[in-house]
Amino acid sequence: MSNLTELVSRRRSAALFEEGANGPDRNTLQALIDLAIQAPNHRLTFPWRFHVVEGADRETLGALWADEAVTKGWAPETARAREQAKLLRAPQIIFVGVVSDPDDPVRQREDQAATSAAVAQLLLLLEDAGFAGMWRTGRMVVSDAIRDALAYQPGETIEAIVYVGRRGNRTPPPRLRPPVARVVTWGLHPTPLASPTAKDAVPR
Ligand SMILES: Cc1cc2nc3c(=O)[nH]c(=O)nc-3n(C[C@H](O)[C@H](O)[C@H](O)COP(=O)(O)O)c2cc1C
Numbered sequence: 789m790s791n792l793t794e795l796v797s798r799r800r801s802a803a804l805f806e807e808g809a810n811g812p813d814r815n816t817l818q819a820l821i822d823l824a825i826q827a828p829n830h831r832l833t834f835p836w837r838f839h840v841v842e843g844a845d846r847e848t849l850g851a852l853w854a855d856e857a858v859t860k861g862w863a864p865e866t867a868r869a870r871e872q873a874k875l876l877r878a879p880q881i882i883f884v885g886v887v888s889d890p891d892d893p894v895r896q897r898e899d900q901a902a903t904s905a906a907v908a909q910l911l912l913l914l915e916d917a918g919f920a921g922m923w924r925t926g927r928m929v930v931s932d933a934i935r936d937a938l939a940y941q942p943g944e945t946i947e948a949i950v951y952v953g954r955r956g957n958r959t960p961p962p963r964l965r966p967p968v969a970r971v972v973t974w975g976l977h978p979t980p981l982a983s984p985t986a987k988d989a990v991p992r
Contacts, residue, residue: 840882923948
């Protein structure tokens with residue numbers, strides 16, 4: 789187990805995973821999700837849902853997704869195979885849903901925030917357990933084909949798509965973040981912060 793400071797500094801998104809390496813087994817992944825949902829959750833609404841897709845289901849879901857993407861004009865027919873292969877980028881893919889109350893905008897924000905907090909914890913926990921993760925979004929978060937295949941409830945939204953695998957010996961690109969002083973103010977009536985841009989970012 790890692791020291792928290794070291795773990796947070798080490799965690800990186802993995803765009804590609806080690807070929808042929810498995811993700812965590814079901815018991816391990818469930819234990820990591822159990823820790824992830826210890827994240828803060830106002831009013832104890834328990835809004836997070838974790839729909840795990842692995843093995844051959846990834847190909848089936850990839851075909852359904854590619855059909856939808858082409859039919860809806862999100863991708864050209866020539867990109868069908870590329871879209872289908874997106875679900876094969878990792879041995880496991882976790883579609884993280886939020887169940888909230890669409891008529892209560894404050895609760896919706898809280899539930900989305902609680903779910904994002906759980907996803908951030910899950911990424912750290914995966915790293916700590918020797919795996920790697922990648923939080924992705926894009927049009928898949930509004931895919932009816934994916935919602936249908938994973939039995940999303942009415943009102944449940946896809947908050948994150950977490951790809952899980954082993955990093956292998958790939959070195960992630962430098963981590964770019966702005967100097968912290970660019971995003972912090974102290975006290976009342978501070979000078980408004982100018983939004984940092986990519987050119988303000990420094991490798992860590
Ligand atoms: C809400 C959210 C959505 C993201 N969606 C994508 C995505 O669709 N594609 C992608 O390549 N990365 C996505 N990312 C990952 C970021 O690109 C990544 O965190 C960023 O490049 C910083 O790298 P690091 O996580 O290694 O520090 C997403 C991250 C968050 C928080």
